[in-house]
Amino acid sequence: MASNKSLLILPGDGIGPEAMGEVRRIVNWMEDNRAVSFDVDEDLVGGSSIDKHGIPVTDEVVEKAQNVDAVLLGAVGGPKWDNLDFSIKPERGLLRLRKDLELFANLRPAVCFDALVDASSLKPELVSGLDIMIVRELTGGVYFGEPRGIEDLGNGVRRGVNTQVYTTPEIQRVARVAFELAKKRNNRVCSSEKANVMESGVLWREEVTKIGETEFPEVELSHMYADAAAMELVRKPKQFDVIVTDNLFGDILSDCAAMLTGSLGMLPSASLGDVDETGRRKALYEPVHGSAPDIAGQNIANPIATILSYGMALRYSFDMGEEADLVETAVQKVLASGIRTGDIMSAGMTQVSTTEMGDAIIRELDKANG
Amino acid sequence: MASNKSLLILPGDGIGPEAMGEVRRIVNWMEDNRAVSFDVDEDLVGGSSIDKHGIPVTDEVVEKAQNVDAVLLGAVGGPKWDNLDFSIKPERGLLRLRKDLELFANLRPAVCFDALVDASSLKPELVSGLDIMIVRELTGGVYFGEPRGIEDLGNGVRRGVNTQVYTTPEIQRVARVAFELAKKRNNRVCSSEKANVMESGVLWREEVTKIGETEFPEVELSHMYADAAAMELVRKPKQFDVIVTDNLFGDILSDCAAMLTGSLGMLPSASLGDVDETGRRKALYEPVHGSAPDIAGQNIANPIATILSYGMALRYSFDMGEEADLVETAVQKVLASGIRTGDIMSAGMTQVSTTEMGDAIIRELDKANG
């Protein structure tokens, strides 16, 4: 069959390459078992790019990332590169990719795995079956707005300034992503800001409302102040379907929601850009967890968040929802069978290595594929 | 004995007057049973002031508030005044008091009452004994910074702007409040910002560090990004003693922490200003809950948050720590005995009215006073 699905794999640093090794086995499984073929390219990002090229990402890799259907990234960073100048640190590679690809919508699922419900700090009945999608605006707002900086006012007094700024097109495009997602989920979007005290929040609410009314009248839209949203996430998280919010509030609410699940180390993410003339949406997928340099190279890391990131790529970049379901179900089944890597190990379970976790997931894929 | 303790009581609207009625009984108890006397004045704020004077707070009341040791406020607002212009709504009375008294430090205790531990959405062992003090900067930051507003850029495009701005004196004074509090608690301050992506956060971190090193070397200071703080509050809240943070992050983190306790309707707050020449610190105390107009006037409201706000006034404005302890212990004992107002009622407990809750607390005060 024709190969038309291009995937750029950037394993990065720390446990990134090991976790990505298990993803490659699942990519191979897809090619062997489903009517599909991927053009897979692999390259460097982060510390591994610094070691070879002196910079955390090369123009060539950025160019490649611009021209594939999806980028899958492992993790970047580690103590080896901690003392480098801020401008060439491993993390800058990731930031440059996000910026150059204009990945403005960060999708952060907060899903509670049935088998891991006891790992949550919340009572089991509040998180069992939890499945929230937080859509965080990623390229605007107070982390990027100008003017910014620290100014000397004389007499030892200084002033620190950042600017929260959003234009209507910035709000509209991320709102559209949230509404589209809701249509494939439970048809509900909750938009969060502080319109009671911030004009940027007033504008946010007006624009999201407009997009909802004119383009997605079938999706139920509600609004919640960001402080109330933090409270409601803690009180009754299952009330939410899709939450759309700005860069700053999304930073806090997505992490808060992820922690509620008790499975922080298991969660994937996606960062999406605009749809181009060919109908392709720029996209980068990566686990929420970091590079865990302390356990790198020991074949003990948990590859599930990276595998689920590939699952998100299947769903959102390759329109392969059925295959994405296969991957997610296989992970659920492996966990239900008591198989655990060290990070999620608990009494009575079976501890396995990174590659053994990959084996177990592939066994479940085989079973499901009959 | 000489009366030198002045207290301005502003019952406000909704359940405010009922709750404040129980506070007045406890003020009387203090005068009858402890070597103390209060000059108590009472006046109007919010809707009740609008009904009489046409504005939510008069200059005369603001003047009074400037000249007492402590202001104790019930609650403001209700549907009766919902359609008034923004500038004369009940809430503006409270905002004007905060502004004119320059109440820059908002103290939000997150305390879990032993008897109510099951009301938390978190597992009991994570919140039992929880006692955090969040100090939120209240008069600066992005809710007040200029420039602000919504601008028309033409072609149907608009831009919303708010400005996050802090000067070093603003950071220093709220940091001092936090360190002073920590000295009377467990000697630990955690400062929270986003110094990794915001210059205003860099300045915040530098100034808090400087105040800690030069003025409070005996207090242990740590720093945590605001998104990580939201996660850690959910994961393991008892790790914190005092948290100091800016207006925006404090808005979210204080509500998140309050919700963790499961006793949101039971929590008091304090807003403190600067110390004047006479050594007096301007201060306003109020429950976190609102005016609950739907249950007003029925003698069923829970007066505990207002009573505990008076307890905070005893501790922070009147230097009566022993009497504050008496009040807090009495509340704990009443709850432990199974007495509940309707809002916190559960199976097997005894439901009482507002005044009966006041009776029960005074009975415990009598017992403790021997």
Ligand SMILES: [Mg+2]
């Ligand atoms: Mg974050």
Ligand SMILES: [Mg+2]
């Ligand atoms: Mg709030």
